[in-house]
Amino acid sequence: METIKLKIDGIEVECPKGSTILEAARLANIEIPTLCFLKEINEIGACRICVVELKNGKIVTSCVFPAENGMEVFTKSPRILEYRKKTLQLLLSNHRRECLSCVRSGHCELQELCQELGVEDEKFYDGVKTPSEIDDSAPHMIRDNSKCILCRRCIAVCEHNQGVGVIGANERGFKTFIGSAFDMGLGETSCISCGQCIAVCPTGALREKDFTDKVFAAIADPDKYVVVQTAPAVRAGLGEEFGLPIGTDVEGKMAAALRRLGFDKVFDTDFSADLTIMEEGTEFIERVQNGGVLPLITSCSPGWIKFCEYYYPEFIPNLSSCKSPQQMFGAVTKSYFAEKMGIDKEKIVCVSVMPCTAKKFEINRDDEAANGVPDVDISITTRELARMIKKARINFLGLPDEGFDDPLGESTGAAVIFGATGGVMEAALRTVREILEGKSFDEVDYEAVRGVEGIKEATIPVAGIDVKVAVASGTANARKLLDMVKSGEKSYHFIEIMGCPGGCVNGGGQPQQPGWVRNNVDIRALRAKALYSNDAAKTFRKSHENPAITKIYAEYLGKPGSEKAHHLLHTSYIARKINNYGF
Amino acid sequence: MACKTCSVPFKGTPEQEKELKAAIALMKDEPGSLMPIIQKAQEIYGYLPIEVQTMISDETGVPIERIYGISTFYAQFTLEPKGQYQISVCLGTACYVKGSNLVLEKIEEILGIKPGQCTPDGKFSLDSCRCVGACGLAPVMMINGEVYGRLTVDQVPVILAKY
Numbered sequence: 001m002e003t004i005k006l007k008i009d010g011i012e013v014e015c016p017k018g019s020t021i022l023e024a025a026r027l028a029n030i031e032i033p034t035l036c037f038l039k040e041i042n043e044i045g046a047c048r049i050c051v052v053e054l055k056n057g058k059i060v061t062s063c064v065f066p067a068e069n070g071m072e073v074f075t076k077s078p079r080i081l082e083y084r085k086k087t088l089q090l091l092l093s094n095h096r097r098e099c100l101s102c103v104r105s106g107h108c109e110l111q112e113l114c115q116e117l118g119v120e121d122e123k124f125y126d127g128v129k130t131p132s133e134i135d136d137s138a139p140h141m142i143r144d145n146s147k148c149i150l151c152r153r154c155i156a157v158c159e160h161n162q163g164v165g166v167i168g169a170n171e172r173g174f175k176t177f178i179g180s181a182f183d184m185g186l187g188e189t190s191c192i193s194c195g196q197c198i199a200v201c202p203t204g205a206l207r208e209k210d211f212t213d214k215v216f217a218a219i220a221d222p223d224k225y226v227v228v229q230t231a232p233a234v235r236a237g238l239g240e241e242f243g244l245p246i247g248t249d250v251e252g253k254m255a256a257a258l259r260r261l262g263f264d265k266v267f268d269t270d271f272s273a274d275l276t277i278m279e280e281g282t283e284f285i286e287r288v289q290n291g292g293v294l295p296l297i298t299s300c301s302p303g304w305i306k307f308c309e310y311y312y313p314e315f316i317p318n319l320s321s322c323k324s325p326q327q328m329f330g331a332v333t334k335s336y337f338a339e340k341m342g343i344d345k346e347k348i349v350c351v352s353v354m355p356c357t358a359k360k361f362e363i364n365r366d367d368e369a370a371n372g373v374p375d376v377d378i379s380i381t382t383r384e385l386a387r388m389i390k391k392a393r394i395n396f397l398g399l400p401d402e403g404f405d406d407p408l409g410e411s412t413g414a415a416v417i418f419g420a421t422g423g424v425m426e427a428a429l430r431t432v433r434e435i436l437e438g439k440s441f442d443e444v445d446y447e448a449v450r451g452v453e454g455i456k457e458a459t460i461p462v463a464g465i466d467v468k469v470a471v472a473s474g475t476a477n478a479r480k481l482l483d484m485v486k487s488g489e490k491s492y493h494f495i496e497i498m499g500c501p502g503g504c505v506n507g508g509g510q511p512q513q514p515g516w517v518r519n520n521v522d523i524r525a526l527r528a529k530a531l532y533s534n535d536a537a538k539t540f541r542k543s544h545e546n547p548a549i550t551k552i553y554a555e556y557l558g559k560p561g562s563e564k565a566h567h568l569l570h571t572s573y574i575a576r577k578i579n580n581y582g583f
Numbered sequence: 584m585a586c587k588t589c590s591v592p593f594k595g596t597p598e599q600e601k602e603l604k605a606a607i608a609l610m611k612d613e614p615g616s617l618m619p620i621i622q623k624a625q626e627i628y629g630y631l632p633i634e635v636q637t638m639i640s641d642e643t644g645v646p647i648e649r650i651y652g653i654s655t656f657y658a659q660f661t662l663e664p665k666g667q668y669q670i671s672v673c674l675g676t677a678c679y680v681k682g683s684n685l686v687l688e689k690i691e692e693i694l695g696i697k698p699g700q701c702t703p704d705g706k707f708s709l710d711s712c713r714c715v716g717a718c719g720l721a722p723v724m725m726i727n728g729e730v731y732g733r734l735t736v737d738q739v740p741v742i743l744a745k746y
Contacts, residue, residue: 165646172656181651182633183587189648579637579647583593 006071013067021052021062021073026520032075033084033113035202036151037063039519041160042200047151048087049113053080085117093125094174095203096146102204109202109514110149130174137185139364140193140357141208145177148205153515154178154197161501163476164307166191178205182581190310190578192475194303194499195357195381195508200515208357208509212384212391218349218377219262226349227337228263229329229408230254232270233355233419233504234382236530240511241386242396247526249534252401257389258353259402268404269352270411272329273418273427275552276300277543279569280322280424281432282560284494288465293317295470295485295492298424300324302362303499303508305573307475312482313575318495321570323375325418326352326359327368329408330375331568336556337408338371345371352379355419355507358499370568381509410548413444413535420528421473421503422449422456425496429460429469430542436463444541450532452502452524455481457492468492474501502528589632590696590703591664599627600638607642617645621653621660630664666701666708668746672724675714682736683722687711689739690724706746 002017008025015024025032036047045061052062055072059080062073074080091110099105114122132145152169155178159165166189170179180189198206218226239248258266284296299305299320308315323331329352334345352359359379362368368375380388389396403409414430417423426446434440448458449469454477460467470492472481478497484490500507502524513523540546557565606623610616620643624635631654640647654660672678672687687698690709694702701708717723720732731742 159646159649166648168646168648168652170652170655181636181647579640581633581637583634 004067004069006067006069006073008073009075015067019067021060021065021067021071022050024067025052025062025073025075030075031516032062033116034063034515034519035109035113035149036153036515037519038153038156038200038515042151042153042156044152047091047149049084051080051083051087053077059083081117084113085119088114088117088119089121089124091149092119092122093127094129095149096129096144097122102147103207103210104204104512107512107514108204109516112514130177132177135179135185136209137187138191138193139187139209140195140360141186141198141206143178143186144205144207145179146205147203148178149203150176150178151202152178153200153202154206157196157200161474161476162192162194162196162307162499163311163479164190164192164194167197184581188581190576192303192306192310192499193358193361193508194307194475196500197508198357199506199508199510199512200518201512202515208381208383209360210384210387211360211378211380212388214378215351215380215388216391218351223347224349225264225343225347226262226351227265227267227333227408228258228351228353229267229269229272229326229333230258230353230385231326231355231419231504232273232416232423232531233507233510233527234353234385235416235534236419236505236527237355237382237510238386240513241383241390244397246513246517246521246523247530249530250396251534252403253396253399254385255404256399256402257385257394257396260394260399261388261392263351265405265408267329267333267408268411269325269329269354270415270418271408271546271548272325272332273300273415274412274543274546274549275328275332275569276322276325276418276424277414277427277431278549278553278560279328279565280320281428281435281543283320283322284428284432285436286561288493295495296320298496299571300418300424301358301497301499301504302356302365303358304475304478304497306358306361306576307478307499308497309573309576310578311475311479314486315482316573316575319573321566321572323368323569323571324359324362325415326354326379327362327375327571328569330363330368330377331370332552333408334371334373334375335568336552340407345373349378350374350376352376353382353385354379355382355504355510356500357381357508359509365571366574367571382507383509383511386511407548407551410546412543412546413538413541414543415546416534416538417531419504419531420450421452421498421501421524422446422471422496423503423531424498425449425469425471425494427543428494428496429462429467431544433460433462434542434544449496450528452522452528454501465493467494469494469496471496473498473503475499477501505531587662589630589663589701591701591705592703593632593634594705595628595634603627603635603638604642607639611643617643617650617653621650625660628664630661632662632664661699663699663701663708664705666706668707668726669710670707670724670726671710671712671715672698673713673715673717673722674711675718677714677718678722681721683724683734685736686722686724686734686739689736690743693740693743707743
């Protein structure tokens with residue numbers, strides 16, 4: 001590789017040709033602050049926090065300015081520090097500075113930079129502010145443009161990573177604001193509720209709709225029986241809210257914290273992930289054997305489902321009719337579990353903790369109330385659970401590791417990897433292969449479908465058939481994959497699609513990591529590693545070996561794909577139309 | 584949030600739609616063709632209501648928000664049609680100190696529209712402008728090119744009634 005040499009703050013740096021000054025500086029362990037910059041997603045040099053000074057006195061944005069041979073760069077001269085501080089003061093002049101009550105206070109990127117750069121007078125340039133209104137029209141989130149700094153990260157993930165593009169910058173100059181076409185509320189657009197925009201927002205401008213008060217109220221209500229389920233990816237993210245390194249598995253502490261919050265039963269969505277594999281695996285085998293519609297496409301991710309309904313309705317027949325694990329869990333809680341325990345299903349409040357904001361949308365979908373009551377009543381994100389734990393003053397780090405309750409707390413390694421891209425496919429392969437070949441295999445790791453690449457492919461020989469599978473994460477990648485399937489360029493038997501890049505571990509409801517962390521480490525890979533370690537340590541690693549699953553089929557459901565299973569565990573989809581504004 | 588759609592009902596014709604779709608088909612595969620397409624649409628329809636922007640989005644596959652973003656960024660694009668009678672009130676320095684803002688307010692009050700908008704019946708559209716070169720007649724307004732000078736607020740209803 002061709003390299004170049006330059007001097008940054010007096011230190012000689014050798015970097016690959018084509019590097020930016022920011023990248024070169026990092027090689028020399030010199031940190032330059034950034035705000036709008038998100039590697040490979042938002043590289044527009046707009047916020048001007050990453051400015052550096054060249055020897056000729058020119059000030060340039062290091063995130064996009066190419067490093068050149070022989071260049072001399074100064075990243076912390078008094079002039080630069082003053083420049084950055086002024087930029088922050090100008091941002092603050094149009095920012096609703098209500099840090100005390102802001103959801104992001106304490107982990108806001110703007111706030112952190114202001115402290116770092118010693119902004120003493122936040123009102124220095126105070127004056128008129130851009131008029132704005134709060135958009136709470138979407139089922140899952142709220143936008144408060146009075147806290148927006150126009151970094152455009154949300155626009156970039158929506159369009160670049162998700163291939164959706166329902167938000168953008170409207171108007172110009174001082175009037176500029178982030179919004180949708182014709183100033184429609186987000187809820188009126190073809191937004192898929194993935195929440196990736198929230199995950200990358202540096203301030204409190206974007207946030208999930210918070211339902212923690214509803215959960216506290218349900219727990220306090222003596223007439224309610226409150227059951228909680230936690231998705232696989234939550235245990236791989238929650239620890240970050242309490243200062244643990246990214247990728248720490250806090251399953252045991254999480255179960256302990258939920259118990260201390262007062263839930264009547266602490267269950268695990270992993271149980272219903274195993275259930276999903278039984279149902280989806282059976283559906284796959286049936287489709288292959290009976291000439292059904294192929295490729296079969298997974299249906300666990302409600303962001304992906306909404307994307308499919310809006311943008312690729314022609315693939316609806318390919319979607320597995322299986323409900324997502326969250327919904328399956330609710331359906332069996334209010335039937336099997338309720339009957340077993342002799343509890344009135346009307347009294348049960350099913351709370352889910354999800355790495356996802358689209359789950360808030362999913363609980364109110366049609367055909368998601370198998371027992372005449374909603375399968376799931378309240379869906380909160382990983383961030384909201386952390387907020388509850390903090391509000392209740394539970395010393396999370398000091399908690400012992402505890403297990404989940406029986407019977408809906410038992411799960412296998414196949415279930416826990418649902419939280420990473422490729423995990424559902426791997427779990428399905430573990431089970432489908434053994435069912436079709438009628439014997440047990442020792443090897444359970446399908447490395448080909450692991451990893452953070454946007455699109456992965458593999459061919460797995462199963463019972464004399466070369467089963468062709470593909471895995472995509474991030475709906476922009478789903479777009480690419482489906483276009484190839486549509487054009488006939490590719491054909492598969494089975495496709496896994498997750499709405500968020502990297503899968504649920506990087507879901508829109510997971511703890512927010514600042515840009516300067518996201519740019520340097522791959523949070524998707526680190527969190528996924530926690531799940532794969534959890535899987536490797538499990539006694540049972542195949543869904544069909546889960547004793548609780550065997551039991552629920554024997555006692556209640558009959559066999560996978562039975563009429564009862566269909567009634568409780570399967571759902572339907574509707575074709576939606578984009579640009580459908582009723583004229 | 585209120586959807587900001589046009590106050591004037593859309594009256595596009597099948598001929599206009601055909602012309603726009605033909606133009607898009609011709610241009611859409613060229614890199615950077617979105618601007619020319621939006622310009623063409625405004626040339627055909629005179630403005631860019633949601634109906635026209637939806638057509639562009641459907642035909643090009645570009646999210647409608649990007650089209651809307653562009654059409655609100657550049658001053659050359661308008662989301663409102665021009666009326667049969669186009670009123671333009673001068674807010675240049677001379678007119679302003681002579682009270683043209685009060686004239687503008689009166690017109691807004693009578694027609695129920697703001698600058699940049701058109702009355703729902705399509706009769707009047709209202710704009711403000713900067714100096715028409717008739718400072719000696721301040722305050723000044725123009726209706727379809729006809730100049731009205733030395734205006735007082737009281738004259739406004741009388742003048743509008745002529746149209």
